[in-house]
Amino acid sequence: MCATCGCGDTTGPRVSVVADGEHEQEQGHGHGHGYDHEHSHPDHTVILEQQVLAKNDGIALHNREWMRARGITALNIMSSPGAGKTTLLARTIRELERQRPVAVIEGDQETRLDAERIRETGASVVQVNTGAGCHLDAEMVDRALRALDPADESLLLIENVGNLVCPALFDLGEEGKVVLISTPEGDNKPKKYPHIFAVADLVVINKIDLLPYVEFDVGACVAQAKILNPAVRVVVLSATTGEGMDEWYEWIGSRSAISPVAVDN
Numbered sequence: 040m041c042a043t044c045g046c047g048d049t050t051g052p053r054v055s056v057v058a059d060g061e062h063e064q065e066q067g068h069g070h071g072h073g074y075d076h077e078h079s080h081p082d083h084t085v086i087l088e089q090q091v092l093a094k095n096d097g098i099a100l101h102n103r104e105w106m107r108a109r110g111i112t113a114l115n116i117m118s119s120p121g122a123g124k125t126t127l128l129a130r131t132i133r134e135l136e137r138q139r140p141v142a143v144i145e146g147d148q149e150t151r152l153d154a155e156r157i158r159e160t161g162a163s164v165v166q167v168n169t170g171a172g173c174h175l176d177a178e179m180v181d182r183a184l185r186a187l188d189p190a191d192e193s194l195l196l197i198e199n200v201g202n203l204v205c206p207a208l209f210d211l212g213e214e215g216k217v218v219l220i221s222t223p224e225g226d227n228k229p230k231k232y233p234h235i236f237a238v239a240d241l242v243v244i245n246k247i248d249l250l251p252y253v254e255f256d257v258g259a260c261v262a263q264a265k266i267l268n269p270a271v272r273v274v275v276l277s278a279t280t281g282e283g284m285d286e287w288y289e290w291i292g293s294r295s296a297i298s299p300v301a302v303d304n
Contacts, residue, residue, distance in 0.1 A: 056179070057151065057166045058186040095209055098177035102184065102212025110192040112295035115211050117235060118219035119228075120201030123245040125153045127219065127278040127287075128196050132160040135288070140193035144183045146175040146200045153198065163187055174205040177212055194291065203228065207235035215294045221246040222255040229263035236267045241274060241290055248277040 106113055118124050125145075132141045142163040145154040154166035165187040167179050180197065189195050197213060199206045207216075218239040220228045223246060229236045236242065242264050244257060261273045274290060276283025 055166075055168045056182045056186050057154070057168075058164075092208065095177045098181055099210035099212040102177055102181055103214075105184070106195070106212060106214075109189075111189055111195050112193075112291070113195040113197060113211070113213040114215045114217055114291070114294065115197045115199060115206070115213035116217045116219060117199045117203070117206040118201060118221075119203050119224060122201075122219045122221040122224065123278050124198050124201075124219055125156055127243070127245065128198060129156060129160050130278050130281070130284065131196065131287070131291075132157070132162045134284070135194065135291075136161065140190040142187055142189040142193050142195050144175075144180060144187065144195065144197045146179075146198055148172065148200060163189065169200060172200070173202050174200050174209055175211060176209045180211045194295070203232040203235050207238050215240040217241045217243060219243045219245055220260070222249050222253050225254070226256045226260035227263070229260065229267055233267050236264050236271070239264075239268060239271050240294075241272050243287065244273065244275045245278055247275055247282060248280050 102113075116124050116128070128143060132143070135141055140163075143154075143157045143165075145151075145157060145164060145166045146169065147153060147166070148169050148171070150168070151166045154164045157164040165183045167175060167183050169175070169179070175197065197211060203218075216239050218235055218241070220242070222244065229242075242261075244260060247257075250257075257275060264271055264273060272290060274283060274286045276287055278284070
């Protein structure tokens, strides 16, 4: 088990990084974090966790410096499964691709389904399969960047593994952390998963087109997020209908030297 988040095991399931046109390459890599494991004992857990996060933060710093030197803006998009990350990414690519290159790192435990959806938009994409791992880490992103080789001044969208717990712990080298929730999930997610909201730069409430059909109090959800993180910005939108997307693009511009504006199809 991982001392930091408890995911995976010590048998070494694979982590694979697959770029366009490549065959999947399996890599023995623990449970996907890129560091050694030992059987956890109570008096060793804190020290091991500190070592894990320190190694990750060092690689994340390298990732950030590498991307900043090339004008690449990376956003780490986190959510529970089914909140609409891939739909949001696909629409963003279609509406911004005429202004700047957009590339994607797709994180999932298994399959290349989301990468195939992104590839249909024409964007460059790399799939990272974590096996038993429940989140991406900086080393996985480092390897994905080498395979992807995003263009200078591009927008890099990192779709993390669907999980509202473990992704919050790991810096990837991004310029902004985005937490996406959807109206069918209920408005109490900030209360139930406080850490990820506390570290977020932006909270996106998606699927507002379903508000007439679900019980979701937007004001209550925003208030919970603001209690945990007074500085966090909240954007309310529908990635399906496009309502509220301009505010999403404006926030992307605030994290980047290049300010995107939606372009009509």
